[in-house]
Amino acid sequence: MKTKTRSLSKTTRSNLITYGMVVAAYIIVEIFLRAGMVSSLLEGLLVPLCMYVILAVSLNLTVGISGELSLGHAGFMCVGAFTSAFFSRCMETAIPVSGIRFFLAILIGTVCAALFGILIGIPVLRLKGDYLAIVTLAFGEIIKNVVNVVYLGRDSRGFHVSTKDSISLGLEQGGDVIIKGPQGITGTPNDSTFLIGVILILVTLFIVMNLINSRTGRAVMAIRDNRIAAESVGINVTKYKLLAFSVSAALAGTAGVLYAHNLSTLQAQPKNFGYNMSITILVFVVLGGIGNIRGSVIAAVVLTLLPELLRSLNDYRMLIYAVILIATMIFTSSPGGQEIQERIKLFFKHRKTKEA
Amino acid sequence: MALLEVKNLGISFGGLRAVDDFNLTIEQGELYGLIGPNGAGKTTIFNLLTGVYKPTDGYIMLDGENITGKKTIEINRHGIARTFQNIRLFSELSVLDNVKVGLHNHHPYSTLTGILRLPKYYKVEKEMNERAMELLKVFGLDQEADYKASNLPYGQQRKLEIARALATDPKLLLLDEPAAGMNPNETQELMKTIRFVRDEFHMTILLIEHDMKLVSGICERLTVLNFGQILAEGETAAVLNDPKVIAAYLGE
Amino acid sequence: MIGFISYLVNGISLGSVYAIIALGYTMVYGIAKMLNFAHGDVIMIGAFVVFSTVSGAGLPPVVGVLISVVACTLLGMAIERIAYKPLRKASKLAVLITAIGVSYFLQNVALLIYGANTKSFTSVVAIEPISLMDGSLVISGETIVTVIACIIIMIGLMTFMKYSKSGRAMLAVSEDSGAAQLMGVNVNSTIALTFAIGSALAAIAGVLLCSSYPSLTPYTGSMPGIKAFVAAVFGGIGSIPGAFIGGILLGVIEILGKAYISSQLADAIVFAVLIIVLLVKPTGLLGRQIQEKV
Numbered sequence: 064m065k066t067k068t069r070s071l072s073k074t075t076r077s078n079l080i081t082y083g084m085v086v087a088a089y090i091i092v093e094i095f096l097r098a099g100m101v102s103s104l105l106e107g108l109l110v111p112l113c114m115y116v117i118l119a120v121s122l123n124l125t126v127g128i129s130g131e132l133s134l135g136h137a138g139f140m141c142v143g144a145f146t147s148a149f150f151s152r153c154m155e156t157a158i159p160v161s162g163i164r165f166f167l168a169i170l171i172g173t174v175c176a177a178l179f180g181i182l183i184g185i186p187v188l189r190l191k192g193d194y195l196a197i198v199t200l201a202f203g204e205i206i207k208n209v210v211n212v213v214y215l216g217r218d219s220r221g222f223h224v225s226t227k228d229s230i231s232l233g234l235e236q237g238g239d240v241i242i243k244g245p246q247g248i249t250g251t252p253n254d255s256t257f258l259i260g261v262i263l264i265l266v267t268l269f270i271v272m273n274l275i276n277s278r279t280g281r282a283v284m285a286i287r288d289n290r291i292a293a294e295s296v297g298i299n300v301t302k303y304k305l306l307a308f309s310v311s312a313a314l315a316g317t318a319g320v321l322y323a324h325n326l327s328t329l330q331a332q333p334k335n336f337g338y339n340m341s342i343t344i345l346v347f348v349v350l351g352g353i354g355n356i357r358g359s360v361i362a363a364v365v366l367t368l369l370p371e372l373l374r375s376l377n378d379y380r381m382l383i384y385a386v387i388l389i390a391t392m393i394f395t396s397s398p399g400g401q402e403i404q405e406r407i408k409l410f411f412k413h414r415k416t417k418e419a
Numbered sequence: 420m421a422l423l424e425v426k427n428l429g430i431s432f433g434g435l436r437a438v439d440d441f442n443l444t445i446e447q448g449e450l451y452g453l454i455g456p457n458g459a460g461k462t463t464i465f466n467l468l469t470g471v472y473k474p475t476d477g478y479i480m481l482d483g484e485n486i487t488g489k490k491t492i493e494i495n496r497h498g499i500a501r502t503f504q505n506i507r508l509f510s511e512l513s514v515l516d517n518v519k520v521g522l523h524n525h526h527p528y529s530t531l532t533g534i535l536r537l538p539k540y541y542k543v544e545k546e547m548n549e550r551a552m553e554l555l556k557v558f559g560l561d562q563e564a565d566y567k568a569s570n571l572p573y574g575q576q577r578k579l580e581i582a583r584a585l586a587t588d589p590k591l592l593l594l595d596e597p598a599a600g601m602n603p604n605e606t607q608e609l610m611k612t613i614r615f616v617r618d619e620f621h622m623t624i625l626l627i628e629h630d631m632k633l634v635s636g637i638c639e640r641l642t643v644l645n646f647g648q649i650l651a652e653g654e655t656a657a658v659l660n661d662p663k664v665i666a667a668y669l670g671e
Numbered sequence: 672m673i674g675f676i677s678y679l680v681n682g683i684s685l686g687s688v689y690a691i692i693a694l695g696y697t698m699v700y701g702i703a704k705m706l707n708f709a710h711g712d713v714i715m716i717g718a719f720v721v722f723s724t725v726s727g728a729g730l731p732p733v734v735g736v737l738i739s740v741v742a743c744t745l746l747g748m749a750i751e752r753i754a755y756k757p758l759r760k761a762s763k764l765a766v767l768i769t770a771i772g773v774s775y776f777l778q779n780v781a782l783l784i785y786g787a788n789t790k791s792f793t794s795v796v797a798i799e800p801i802s803l804m805d806g807s808l809v810i811s812g813e814t815i816v817t818v819i820a821c822i823i824i825m826i827g828l829m830t831f832m833k834y835s836k837s838g839r840a841m842l843a844v845s846e847d848s849g850a851a852q853l854m855g856v857n858v859n860s861t862i863a864l865t866f867a868i869g870s871a872l873a874a875i876a877g878v879l880l881c882s883s884y885p886s887l888t889p890y891t892g893s894m895p896g897i898k899a900f901v902a903a904v905f906g907g908i909g910s911i912p913g914a915f916i917g918g919i920l921l922g923v924i925e926i927l928g929k930a931y932i933s934s935q936l937a938d939a940i941v942f943a944v945l946i947i948v949l950l951v952k953p954t955g956l957l958g959r960q961i962q963e964k965v
Binding site (some may be wrong): 269270273274277278280281285288289291292293294295296297298299300306354 | 469471491492495496500501503507508509510511512516517519520521523524526527528530532533534535536540543544547583584586587
């Protein structure tokens with residue numbers, strides 16, 4: 064039993080390091096902020112940074128733990144962003160306390176994204192590999208496109224929906240158009256703060272890491288490693304795949320809430336909710352290590368900050384991402400790359416034994 | 420009553436009759452062998468018994484319950500577990516976790532319990548660890564519990580697959596060519612392990628094997644399959660001396 | 672009615688472009704068993720090469736197109752050699768992520784060279800439009816060339832696959848690359864040839880696409896690329912006639928959707944078609960079933 068107690072505490076310790084890293088980073092940034100040593104540019108990046116971390120960690124649950132390549136993560140983020148922003152706009156006067164309102168907005172955005180995750184997951188998870196990737200991409204694009212044609216307004220008679228334009232909503236005098244098609248939602252209260260972002264990161268990590276190290280997580284990973292064997296020992300494949308997928312979608316929704324409440328204007332565009340965003344998040348996951356949660360956190364932070372800090376490199380940012388992505392895959396997955404890895408490992412082993 | 424009763428089982432793939440009029444009765448605690456030349460339909464029968472394929476004819480009774488046409492996971496819950504001809508481990512999981520996945524349905528707690536780390540989580544995980552270590556010990560794998568399954572040598576991977584199958588607490592264990600790729604020493608050891616599993620767990624075992632030493636050494640009864648049909652069945656020694664069987668193996 | 676017919680003609684024209692791209696997709700998928708996400712971006716590169724040589728350097732369009740085809744063929748082979756070949760035995764996830772990386776790479780190289788501003792592409796087609804029904808239905812020269820090119824390419828490919836030695840080697844590799852290797856087929860060069868042909872087709876598709884829709888940016892290729900994959904899946908991936916039919920149908924659906932339902936939802940409609948096809952008949956219209964062996 065000795066081996067087991069040790070390995071249990073090993074994962075616990077590893078999780079604690081991850082939490083500790085996030086908290087430490089928060090404290091350091093806060094100190095710099097108080098000391099006025101953070102440029103306004105960087106300060107503006109803090110909430111998006113939290114959003115990227117949550118997105119990367121949640122996508123890693125699908126890609127790394129469940130082993131399904133989803134290219135529609137931004138779609139779930141879009142759902143979370145729009146539902147929560149809609150809620151906050153409607154409730155701005157009804158719930159004046161921003162803390163309570165934002166808490167409810169987070170819940171609503173998360174739950175709606177989870178529902179979409181289940182709805183989309185049921186058909187999509189029957190597919191495998193490339194097909195699954197392309198269909199999740201398709202769903203993501205559909206969500207973005209549909210949001211762009213929705214007009215939703217409110218007057219004393221209630222809500223009105225149209226897919227044409229604001230005028231065809233037929234609002235009374237003084238009616239309020241909340242969702243304006245491609246113009247999106249304007250006037251969302253800016254409730255997102257760095258602190259809330261960090262708290263949401265910690266909650267995300269708590270959910271994902273505890274899920275992985277539980278009976279459920281083992282079932283999900285077993286399905287990833289060998290679906291047929293998992294079925295043969297009585298694992299319900301559909302249930303666990305769907306569970307992992309919808310938790311991942313829900314957390315993407317949370318990130319969307321954070322995003323929506325950081326801007327006064329929320330629009331669904333290719334660059335924020337299109338598949339380019341999904342792929343950017345995928346880059347974080349791949350570079351942090353597929354299946355490695357702490358790696359996702361670090362990769363999201365480094366890859367968001369680095370190009371901003373090296374402003375001159377900004378033009379090359381995506382190019383560098385692309386090269387890193389290809390190089391990482393070749394290094395980790397090709398026979399040649401694996402050989403080099405083995406050699407590096409051997410080299411360090413030799414040095415260790417020499418020192419000892 | 421027999422533990423497993425298969426009557427008139429058959430399946431066609433398109434026009435091809437892969438298995439035809441297959442009958443099998445296995446008593447509780449028996450060690451039964453299913454042999455035959457390559458392509459005779461042995462693995463197809465395993466796939467029928469475990470619900471990977473749905474039979475086109477016949478029925479399968481396990482311990483008095485009709486399990487014909489049920490899904491793989493339901494059949495596992497009814498009490499059939501198996502290993503695979505080409506080893507199918509959860510390669511990225513640890514040896515211990517492989518067995519714990521096998522224990523999945525017998526030590527439940529909800530996903531929420533797992534995420535929130537409620538007391539039940541710790542209690543059930545402890546039970547699972549203890550039970551899994553017991554099983555690993557039987558197969559001499561307890562020292563390797565923390566290894567990644569794919570890092571085990573071949574022989575131990577086969578054993579781990581059996582341990583994982585046993586973790587689901589089956590009534591009937593199906594072994595698909597357990598000695599494939601093993602050297603004579605490893606096969607000897609495997610024979611001991613299989614006997615041990617039968618005696619210790621009071622397990623009923625049906626195995627497919629090409630290694631005649633293993634078959635004649637441990638199987639009590641045999642069925643010989645050829646071209647999807649039963650060629651001979653009965654006591655091991657008698658079947659192996661049957662001229663029809665010898666002819667089928669050597670080719671006429 | 673005239674409106675409908677003219678939409679239909681536009682749909683077939685766009686669909687022919689999708690079909691040419693889808694032919695490349697389907698060949699690569701059938702033979703290398705990978706979704707070459709970067710295929711769409713090769714289209715964009717092909718169009719930019721023509722833009723540089725014809726609009727920039729003032730070469731005759733035919734020469735520009737030829738240079739473009741050669742450049743894309745070499746590019747396709749280089750991509751295969753550098754990025755995909757080392758991953759022949761890697762997981763599907765690794766290959767797909769690499770392909771996404773290549774796609775990003777090509778887009779951003781084009782972005783650095785040409786900038787993000789939309790370039791106006793001069794059509795390379797010099798055929799006069801045909802006027803039918805007293806001028807109420809006009810079929811452009813681009814449409815005529817595109818449709819004819821598509822048909823020629825499809826027939827050419829089918830003949831090539833059926834009668835040439837390399838074509839049959841391709842069929843063998845797509846069936847079972849291990850067995851093909853044992854039978855003396857050089858799998859590596861067959862896959863390289865597939866990429867070469869697919870990329871050459873992409874160059875042609877790029878020129879035709881930009882001749883009909885003359886705005887060119889580094890992102891021009893990605894959406895048509897994805898839609899062409901949809902077309903390939905629609906028709907049954909791996910099937911040459913399937914890619915043709917799928918491409919035409921998808922083009923028609925897109926244009927009719929734009930005209931009669933909503934121009935903003937046209938893409939959503941195309942993707943909805945993909946989802947429905949994959950859920951109802953995952954093998955596509957003309958595809959074959961592949962089952963996992965236990």
